[in-house]
Amino acid sequence: MTPFVPQFSRPRQGMALPMVIVVLLVLGASFAGGVALARGERSLDDAAKTAIVAQTWAETGLQRIVADRQALGLTGMPAASDSTRVTYSGGYYDVTTTQLRPANGLIPALFYLRSHAVVTRTGVAGAPSAEYTVTMLAKWTNGQMTVQSALTGYNGTDKAGAAGAISGVDQCPVGSGGTGDTIAAVAVPTTASDGGPGYDGSLAPLEGSPLVQSIGANPMAAAATSPIDWPGIYNMTSIVPNFVVDSAGRTIEADTLGIWHVVTDSARVLHWSYYWTEHPTSFPVIFVKNGPPNGGFEFVLGSFGRGMLIVQDDIRLNGNTAGWDGILLVGGRIRTNGSNRVAGATVAGLNTQFGVTPQPSDINDLNGTKAFLYNSCNVSQATSSMGALRAYTNTWSNIFKTY
8 A cells, every 4th residue: 555645736826916916006097097087177177167267357358448447547548558457366367458550630549459368276286377368459539528609608698898709610620630610609598697688798709600509598497408417527426537626725636736826715726837838738637626516616717727627616717827728617607807718618507407596696707808719629638538449340359369
């Protein structure tokens, strides 16, 4: 009998560990692929969303530069180039206005508008910022004013003597941008606030068509025809002035416009000739706080100026150096002494719009050699700060290259 001899098998390599490693590798690769796929899909989704946000903000900037320049801190006609940045949560947009062609007579200035938006906030770490740019061409259109006459007095006007000129014939030639229109010399109620004729004086200094335009039976009826939003202007909601002069005798702006000098207890005079020398092409909007209606003090202008002068109550043009190029809006009456000239458009008695019954003394009282002349170019210049950009149709583009 053969003795039992134990058989020992030869050790062999196991398969469990390699299989586990292979499975782990496959699972890891699958997981990594899933994560990469999810990240890719998230990146695509986030990119699509941020691209839409960028486009929305770029469009917003373009619309605001056209319709809401003042809120962006940009006033008046754009310079050769101006820009501003608006920051919002998660990004910003830059709006730029570049002049391509200056104004030339009746041809308006041409501008290139560009709005570039950047979205800095993304949902995926490391993802690039979304950007979008839109552009458009636009022209600058000055603000407009409906002018009823060279000198409009809603409470009536008295003219002493035949010296001077009150003309509704446009003093600005058509070739220089003037309208060439001829309007009424004076516009007044049929019966003035003192019970006399709306215009009481010689017709000799009048030139226009007609010479005297009746715009209502009495001051209240005449004021109702006014195309001017005086309550809004008076409260500084319709027009934002460049300079505000308060009753304490100082300007509220950092750039000092002039200095008040007390003349009497109820009148003050402002000398500001140096400003016009330093700014020979400026037509600012100046607001004089000398109200309340029919209860304030008389503002005395003793020198030359230009732009739009808004006076809450009475004004006196005093002396031979007093004059104005542009628009003169007066809540109360106008008194004149000496040889004065206003070239543009003059309106007085606007406080009657508040329903306050004017007093007999509230009529305009013109003495000396007066010249109230209609000048459409000066009117246009005085309203230029209230102008706006008007976009040309079919000029919108989103293919502007960004560098």
